[in-house]
Amino acid sequence: MPIITDFIARRLPLSExxxxxxxxxxxxxxxxxxxxxxxxxxxPREAAQLLRRDSARWAVIVRDVLRADGEPFVTGAVWTSEDRLVRPGRTTDAFVPAA
Known part of the structure; x- marks a missing residue:
């Protein structure tokens, strides 16, 4: 069955x-x-727990900046062509204090 497994792995989108x-x-x-x-x-284990799903590969915690009462929430929505990057984030895990 490795051929089928390899085929499926190639067809799945990368988490990135x-x-x-x-x-x-x-x-x-x-x-x-x-x-x-x-x-x-x-x-994956933490992402599934945050999203309250049986499985997940990742999760993002975001806050709506257009709402004054915008509370952080978890999402597992994939990036699409409808999403527009306004400001890039940090690609490292290092802590960077706010100015």
Whole structure:
């Protein structure tokens, strides 16, 4: 069965493609709002727990910056052509204090 497994693995989108440029600190916009990425979770077990699903490969915690009462929330929505990057985020896990 390795041939079928290899075929399926090649057909699955890469997590990086699904996440897109949503790294901590990034700001992106789509038709539903403008979101600041607070945390990118790439541990599948933690992502599934946050999304309350049986399985997940990743999750993103974001905050809608257009809402005064915008509370952080978890999403597993994939990056699409409808999403627009406004400000890139950090691609490293190092802590960078705000100015």
């Amino acid at each position: 493609d699904e996440i897109g440029p949503r790294h901590p600190g990034a700001l992106y916009q789509n038709s539903t709002g403008a979101y600041e990425v607070l945390v990118l979770v790439t541990d």
